[in-house]
Each structure stands twice: as C-alpha cells, then as structure tokens.
Amino acid sequence: MTVLVRSGVGPLCAVARAAIPSIWRGKYFSSGNEPAENNPVTPMLRHLMYKIKSTGPITVAEYMKEVLTNPAKGYYVYRDMLGEQGDFITSPEISQIFGELLGIWFISEWMATGKSTAFQLVELGPGRGTLVGDILRVFTQLGSVLKNCDISVHLVEVSQKLSEIQALTLTEEKVPLERNAGSPVYMKGVTKSGIPISWYRHLHDVPKGYSFYLAHEFFDVLPVHKFQKTPQGWREVFIDIDPQVSDKLRFVLAPSATPAEAFIQHDETRDHVEVCPDAGVIIEELSQRIALTGGAALVADYGHDGTKTDTFRGFCGHKLHDVLIAPGTADLTADVDFSYLRRMAQGKVASLGPIKQHTFLKNMGIDVRLKVLLDKSNEPSVRQQLLQGYDMLINPKKMGERFNFFALLPHERLEGGRHQRNARQSKPFASLVAGFSELAWQ
Ligand code: SAH
Numbered sequence: 001m002t003v004l005v006r007s008g009v010g011p012l013c014a015v016a017r018a019a020i021p022s023i024w025r026g027k028y029f030s031s032g033n034e035p036a037e038n039n040p041v042t043p044m045l046r047h048l049m050y051k052i053k054s055t056g057p058i059t060v061a062e063y064m065k066e067v068l069t070n071p072a073k074g075y076y077v078y079r080d081m082l083g084e085q086g087d088f089i090t091s092p093e094i095s096q097i098f099g100e101l102l103g104i105w106f107i108s109e110w111m112a113t114g115k116s117t118a119f120q121l122v123e124l125g126p127g128r129g130t131l132v133g134d135i136l137r138v139f140t141q142l143g144s145v146l147k148n149c150d151i152s153v154h155l156v157e158v159s160q161k162l163s164e165i166q167a168l169t170l171t172e173e174k175v176p177l178e179r180n181a182g183s184p185v186y187m188k189g190v191t192k193s194g195i196p197i198s199w200y201r202h203l204h205d206v207p208k209g210y211s212f213y214l215a216h217e218f219f220d221v222l223p224v225h226k227f228q229k230t231p232q233g234w235r236e237v238f239i240d241i242d243p244q245v246s247d248k249l250r251f252v253l254a255p256s257a258t259p260a261e262a263f264i265q266h267d268e269t270r271d272h273v274e275v276c277p278d279a280g281v282i283i284e285e286l287s288q289r290i291a292l293t294g295g296a297a298l299v300a301d302y303g304h305d306g307t308k309t310d311t312f313r314g315f316c317g318h319k320l321h322d323v324l325i326a327p328g329t330a331d332l333t334a335d336v337d338f339s340y341l342r343r344m345a346q347g348k349v350a351s352l353g354p355i356k357q358h359t360f361l362k363n364m365g366i367d368v369r370l371k372v373l374l375d376k377s378n379e380p381s382v383r384q385q386l387l388q389g390y391d392m393l394i395n396p397k398k399m400g401e402r403f404n405f406f407a408l409l410p411h412e413r414l415e416g417g418r419h420q421r422n423a424r425q426s427k428p429f430a431s432l433v434a435g436f437s438e439l440a441w442q
Contacts, residue, residue, distance in 0.1 A: 044328030095389030099134020306339030
C-alpha cells in the first residue's frame with residue numbers, strides 16, 4: 001500500500017492521508033456461525049462470561065458498552081483502530097477536503113448567526129484528531145475573517161490512547177500538556193495555531209457557552225438495545241453463554257418484556273428494531289445547550305431514517321467480523337436512527353437532514369476545492385490520492401449515499417428566514433444553511 005508523505009503545510013497543499021482500503025464500516029453483517037476454533041478466549045470474553053455466569057444474560061447495549069469502552073479492557077480505550085493498520089477508515093482519514101469543508105460549514109454558520117466574539121468548537125469522539133486538525137487549518141487560513149474571534153477547542157474522548165494521539169496531532173510541542181486524570185478536564189494544552197484545547201470524558205463537563213458541536217462516526221458506536229417482534233409482543237435480544245459450545249456466546253430472546261421497550265414507537269411497523277437511549281441523552285443535552293446559548297451541531301454518520309432493522313456489526317482489520325467472536329478485538333457499530341435523533345431534538349431546536357454525504361459535500365463546494373488542490377500539485381501520486389479520496393467520499397456506491405449529514409440549529413436561525421422569505425420564494429429558509437443547500441457566503 002502506498003502512503004502519501006506530507007507535501008507541505010501551506011493553504012493550498014495536499015496533506016498526507018493513508019491509502020484507502022476497499023472496505024469501510026458502512027456495510028452489514030449478521031452475527032453468525034463462525035467455527036469455534038476461530039473464537040479465541042480474549043480477556044474481554046472471559047470477563048463477559050464471568051459477568052453472565054454471576055448475573056445472567058446481558059443486553060446488547062451492555063455488551064457493546066463493555067466491549068467498546070470498559071475502562072480496563074475496552075476496544076476503544078487502549079488502541080488506535082483507525083487507518084490502514086487498524087480496523088476501519090473514516091472520511092477525514094481518507095481526504096483532507098472532508099475536514100476543510102466542515103471547517104467552512106462552521107465559519108458559514110458563525111457568519112450567518114452574527115459573528116459572535118467567541119465560540120467553542122466541541123468534537124465528540126475525535127479519533128486521531130485529523131478532522132479537527134483539518135478544520136483548524138481552515139480557521140487559520142481564514143484568519144482574516146475570524147480575526148478578533150476568541151476560539152477554543154473541546155474534545156470529548158474516552159480513549160486514553162486516542163487522546164494521546166490527538167494531543168500529538170494537534171498541540172504545540174513546546175507548551176507542555178497539563179494532565180489531571182481525576183478531573184473532568186483530564187488534559188489541557190494549546191494547539192499548533194495557539195488555540196486553547198481541553199479534553200473531557202463526558203459532554204456534560206464541557207463548559208456551556210456559544211458552541212459548534214461536531215460528531216463524525218460517533219453516534220454509531222453508542223450502545224443499542226435490540227428488539228424482535230414475537231407473537232407475544234416485543235422481546236429484547238440478550239447475549240448468553242452458548243450451552244452447546246464452550247467459551248462461546250449466543251443471542252437469546254428475553255422471556256418477557258424489558259424496560260428498554262419503552263423506547264419503541266407505538267406505531268412501529270418493523271419486526272426488528274435497534275434503539276440507542278445514550279444517543280437520545282446526548283441529543284437532548286446538545287439541543288438544550290444550543291437552545292440556551294446558540295451555535296449548532298453537525299452530526300455525520302451512516303444511518304437511516306427509522307427504516308432499517310438489524311444493522312449491528314463488527315469490523316476487524318478492514319473486514320466484517322462476527323460481533324460475538326473474540327470481543328474486545330474488533331469494532332462494534334450499528335446504524336444511527338436519525339428519526340430518533342430528530343424526535344429527541346423536537347421542541348427544543350430545529351433539525352435539518354439527514355441528507356446524503358454526496359449532496360452535502362457537493363453543496364459545500366467539494367468540486368472547486370478538489371480542482372484547487374489538483375491545480376497546485378504536480379506529483380502524480382498526490383493527484384491520484386486526491387482523486388481516489390474524492391471518489392470514495394462522493395461515489396454513491398461508496399460513502400456518498402451511505403453516510404448522512406444532520407444538523408441541529410436554534411429555532412431563530414430558521415424563523416428569521418421565514419420573515420425574510422418573499423411570497424414568490426418556494427424554498428424554505430433551510431436553503432440558506434450551507435451544505436443542506438448550496439454554500440453562499442453572506
Ligand atoms: N470521529 C473520528 C473517530 C470515529 S471512531 C473519525 O471520524 O475519524 C469513534 C470515536 O469515538 C473514537 O475516538 C472513540 O474513542 C470515541 N468514543 C467511543 N465511545 C465514546 C464515548 N462513549 N464517549 C466519548 N468518546 C467515545
């Protein structure tokens with residue numbers, strides 16, 4: 001595999017990205033029937049079997065939470081799973097253009113809402129810090145627009161390993177990081193462009209204030225409960241020890257109703273659903289904050305609008321992986337239900353989307369940005385990487401249609417537009433929110 005070398009740091013240069021593997025996380029897999037010999041007894045499997053033996057079968061949500069974020073053995077806690085050496089790759093790791101366009105989205109919203117004198121950029125689940133790095137580069141390039149605006153960066157991250165990588169990517173070496181493992185702000189520093197940056201484990205610890213929130217491939221790793229419709233009504237899917245095969249887990253159905261059933265809609269027509277209460281809690285918190293202090297949230301992920309059923313799947317080494325095999329060695333994920341996110345925001349803030357990544361990036365001017373970078377680069381390998389990255393992000397058969405953008409905005413942001421609309425205009429004011437319609441500098 002080829003990996004680009006960093007060819008420059010100037011405003012128009014192409015920035016190094018990993019080679020693109022042929023698979024990304026937006027594919028489906030039903031857990032299944034791996035032979036027992038492919039089921040190594042990992043420390044996480046031992047821990048889960050002990051737990052199940054002591055207290056009984058566990059929900060899929062508890063399984064996901066333990067496997068991904070258990071503070072001692074969780075998949076996300078002590079490893080770098082991103083990129084070509086890891087288990088999956090994400091849009092910011094594929095192309096710098098992705099983060100640059102998101103940076104422009106935030107500046108466009110900041111301008112549209114009156115150019116406040118300060119804002120916080122808050123990212124949930126920042127991975128390697130690549131996305132926020134690309135956004136901050138745009139903020140530096142557009143320094144003349146943002147001048148006199150007091151910006152700070154706030155990262156919500158549970159992974160010790162990834163927070164270290166984020167610090168290496170983003171912070172100025174000469175300014176030592178302040179660390180305090182026992183504090184809600186467990187690390188603090190200054191970015192390469194001189195902006196204060198802080199790390200938290202939970203969103204509720206991030207200071208309230210005018211903020212732009214970003215969550216890219218974050219909601220899909222939050223724990224889901226799974227339910228199956230049966231002649232007796234909804235029954236939750238649990239995980240139990242397989243009595244037939246030693247050291248193996250299996251799915252079972254709860255014999256009676258469970259409390260999480262309250263999250264299923266009364267008029268639900270599917271026969272299998274996944275619900276993610278943690279996503280609801282985070283959307284409520286984001287909505288309250290935005291309603292109170294202004295700003296916006298941009299959520300990008302693979303998902304559906306309340307239509308899909310069994311999307312729980314695993315990834316290891318860029319391959320689909322049985323979710324019940326060797327827990328702790330593979331990523332677990334489920335598609336985001338945007339209809340649920342919208343319901344949780346309703347009444348507090350306005351929401352836009354989900355719209356396809358292809359449409360969002362085209363509206364944000366991806367073609368123009370690609371052309372600028374191609375025109376500036378004579379290096380064939382760099383040009384090829386730029387074109388491949390563009391295709392991966394935009395192609396409807398690749399990430400273009402599977403990934404979606406969804407935004408939360410204060411009601412005033414859209415109501416203001418209704419007043420401005422004249423009688424002949426048929427489009428709602430949402431047409432003035434970049435990405436959800438064509439970008440227009442105001
Ligand atoms: N946004 C990045 C990384 C996506 S992977 C990108 O697109 O490249 C998911 C990220 O969420 C990782 O950084 C992981 O450590 C973090 N994460 C997972 N569960 C979390 C939780 N409950 N709270 C905060 N961060 C979490």
